[in-house]
Amino acid sequence: MTLLQADDVAVFDASGRALVHPVSLRLDAGAPLVVLGETGSGKSLLAQALMGTLPPELWARGRVRIAEAEHDAAQPQGFRRLWGRAVAVLPQEPWLSLDPLMRARAQVAEAHALVRGLAPVAARRAAAADLAALGLGDEAGRRYPHELSGGMAQRVAFAAARAGGARIVVADEPTKGLDAARRDEVARLLTRALETGGGLLAITHDLALAQLLGGRLIVMREGAVVESGPLAEIFAAPQADYTQKLLDADPARWPRRARRAAGPSVVEGRRLTVSRGGRALVEGLDLTLRAGEIVGVSGPSGCGKSSLGDALLGLHAPACGAVRRIEGVARTAFQKLYQDPVSAFPRRRALGATLADVARRFGRRRAEVEALLARLDLAPALLARRPEQVSGGELQRLALLRVMLAEPRFLFADEPTSRLDPITQRGVIDLIATLAEEGCSVLLVSHDAALLDRTADWRMALGGHGTAEAAGRAAPAVALGAAG
Amino acid sequence: MPLLSRALQALAVALLVGVSTFAMMRALPGDAAWRIAAGRYGYDNVDAAAAASVRAELGLDGPALPALLQWLGDLFRLDFGVSLVSGQPVAAELAHQLGASLQLALAAVALSLLIGPPLGVAAGLRPGGALDRALLVAATAFRATPQFLLALVLIVLVSVELGWLPAAGHGAARHVILPSLALALGLAATSARIARDATTEIAATAFWRFAEFKGLSRGQVLWRHGLRNVAVPLLTLLGLQFVTLVEGVVVVETIFGWPGIGHALVHAIFARDVPVVQGAALMLGLGFVAVNAAIDIALRRIDPRGAA
Structure with missing residues (x-):
């Protein structure tokens, strides 16, 4: 049974430039659909267009058929009533997605009560049953989010997202920054969504997660589909060069x-x-x-x-x-490269200004900075931008450049x-x-x-x-x- | 533990207030005996003999230290002494005035909460909108206007020009409206800004977004997840506003002739009625500790994160 069908969905920015070229896809009950691609490939924008959650400065075109009703991707407000009822959106950062001042079970129960319309007692009972099915007992249900481990918060968020009765689960980068054990746990959690005839749309750059989920695969790059088909087949014998490169990067x-x-x-x-x-x-x-x-x-x-x-x-x-x-x-020859490069740079300063300070501190000339830029394959134009205006990979290479200025x-x-x-x-x-x-x-x-x-x-x-x-x-x- | 530390804090406040009011009253220029005599008998009936008899009766010539120690000793027996002017026990006078002040203060806080946070939340939901910009101007204006000026403007406008409400008096409900409004507008200006900033911040959080994804309507998200989170900084602010409130009570009570503790404090200072000044200042200081202790407990109930 087809739960979601998208026809020629495309995403544009305010100037009319296409960020995602027309994509059609189908999500069937019981079979995962994995969208794989690097950062900036447009995979997240595609998912947001399908859910009506694009940021206001972007707009989409195309038709999306969910729960036997046709929706126009150009009118995102029409998707709002699907949230929780037809489509469960899993958060990227489950810890930050739970209300810090509300106990875990209440956050699940409120969806049962307000979205499904259960009476308060029945909603509490349903929430407790949901959490118990995920291995969270009464004690865990009474905790506040800050008292939950990352894995527990993930399960609470999963239960809360689905409590409204949604059959389609959409997960955008659910394993960002997780270790292997946690990643496997998330994969198991996601496959649970399929058990009762649900559908799963997973957007990820994590090859291991994709392999654990299986099903059908769409590979995206620069806003266009590179390759699609059964995941096992593509992983075994990719047709496109880009897919091969992506798999080789594992x-x-x-x-x-x-x-x-x-x-x-x-x-x-x-x-x-x-x-x-x-x-x-x-x-x-x-x-x-x-x-x-x-x-x-x-x-x-x-x-x-x-x-x-x-x-x-x-x-x-x-x-x-x-x-x-x-x-x-010198003590400065002992350097550190951080996990999250965004928080390792001053937020409101141009990157070039920050690097110039460091270069001055170590008596390096501008030409040396430029040579390092070339060596790290970084465009000099990036220096005029602020940390959040460059990609994570570029920023981490800039952080490496900063370390190299100190001759570590x-x-x-x-x-x-x-x-x-x-x-x-x-x-x-x-x-x-x-x-x-x-x-x-x-x-x-x-x-x-x-x-x-x-x-x-x-x-x-x-x-x-x-x-x-x-x-x-x-x-x-x-x-x-x-x-x- | 928090209660114990608050109790110690109250003790420290009592000592500080006691010693510093005593020192300040002694340091005031003019002859205290003349002022007290004037308070008792009226300015027209004061002469050197009356002042001398007051001085002898109250031992005003005596050294400062024994007088201070005696007052502190009395304080620990919860004996606030007798008003130098009226001869009535200070405790009884204060209890009466405190009631009137509390009535005014509570009305002011309630009114400020009705005006400030709802406007702030509404503005915060649409940052940069017409309401948000209008509120910024209004809040800045009200916050910048001194309370005595605001009180006078209210009297001129509402009482004198429009004749809707009495300019002074105490007893009927309509008497409380203008003085409490004069206090509330300044308080509401700050609480509206705090509520506005907290709302914009919370509406941008991942948990607000996720609550929408769960299927909750905008109103439900605001009611269940927004207000509780906005309440945390607002409650903290309320504790701080107590200072503004005390300062405002002194000014506003004087202008509207409200028979409260602020009014009494001002008159006691003019009349050099040290026991009343000390008693009133002590009440206000202890009130600050009590209000903040109560807010601590309330915050801990709403936000369990700090408790660890």
Whole structure:
């Protein structure tokens, strides 16, 4: 049964430029539809046009058939009564999407009461049943959002979005910034939407999520469909060159980085114990980071990956043990690359002004900045813009440029690509690897095991209970920390 | 714990108010005995003999420190003493005046809440709209106008020109309208701006959007998710507005002849009636602590995030 049919849906900006060229698609009950593409491919705009949620400065054209009724994409206000009743829109950031002042169960129950029209008691009971089906008991239902874990908030938001009785679930980048375990959990959650004859439209750049969901696939690039068909077939044998490039950007398909002889020690930690909020996250760790070496760090959220890196940089005082940095080197040669580049730049300043300050601080000439721009494949025109006016990938490369102005001897890259799409991710990681080849020591944090496996000289898994385990291709220069 | 810290705060306020009013009253120019005698017998009947008898009776020549210690000691026994002018116990006078002031203050707060936040929320839902721009001008104007001027303008317009309401008096409901309006307009100007900014901020949040995606109508989203979140900064503001309110009560009561604590405070200062000044200032100080404690508790109930 067809739940949603879109015919020639296109999206334009105020000047009439097409951001999404006419796309037709069909969503069937019980079968997921995955729209895959890099940032800026127009996949999110397409989904927003289908739901009538485009920002007011954009407009759409085309016909959308939902729940046996035809809607004109040019009139977004007509879609409003579908929300919650026919289409459940899953939020990207579930934590921020729940009212901070309302208990979890009440946020689900209100949709049962106000949208489906159940009596208050029945609505509460229905909400409790929804949450129980997702493994959330009465106790969790009484919590406020700030007392929920990220995974719990995701499940509450899922229940709340569907409580109005919607059969179609639309999820736009539901796994942004999540680690592998959380991603799998989200995939399982999304497939639940299909169980009772529902439909699922997932918009993502996450190849692993797409593979977990299966069904039909649409690959988009620059506002146009590149390829579409059964997902398994396309993943096995892509027809379009772009699809091939997209799939190759999956870290699992990357070639292994050639190992080189590591140089002298740059940063050392001895019997290092790092704690946050009085809780020991890493205990008694010995490690040596050498010039030209990439060390990968993985582990679940909150296990102390960032705290360890900050301790090695000297940004966070270790609870116990010592950090020794190579002597005769300026403190500014120890640099950090942040997960969210937008928050790592002054919001209201042009990027060029920020970089000029940094260049002046390190006595670098304008020509050197321009040479680095060219090397990082960045257009000089970007410097006139503010952080939110460039793409995430461009901004992260600019952040890398800023780090390079300081001539780093050690770089702590804290999940630098978790918010980037695969092709952009590969570009940034390649640049970091080049930095290492030039003699920089790199500590690379990622939740992507395949990425670390292909990139790092040796890896370290933090367990979240004050333990660390080393794994690697070469003999690791690490003595394992004492457990517990 | 929060109650204990508030109790300590109240104690500190009592000490500070007691000592500083005492010091200020002593530092005022002029002969206190003459002023007190004038308060008692009327300005026409004061002579050196009356002033001397007052001075002897009240021990005004004595050193300051014993007088201060005695007053503090009395205070801890909850004995506010006797008015130097009327001879009545201060506690009884204050209780009577406090009632009148509370009546005025509550009416003013209620009126300001009826005017300010609804306008602010409506403006915040359409930032940049006609209402929003008009409200910005009006709120700035009312906030910038001193209360005595606003009170006088209201008297001239409503009482003198239009003759709708009495310019002064106490007892009937119509007497409370003008003084409370004079207080409320200034308060409403601030609360409207706060409500407006909070509303625009909340209407732009992900949870507001998500509530719409759940299928709730605009009104339902505002009612269930908007107002509760807007209430948090508004309540905090209400605690701060108590200061404005006290200051306004003193001015407005004097202008409208309202028999409240502010009115009494002003007269007591002129008459150098130290026990009444100290008692009134103490009441206002403790009132500030009590109001803020109550608001703390209310905020904790609405917003559980700070409790951790």
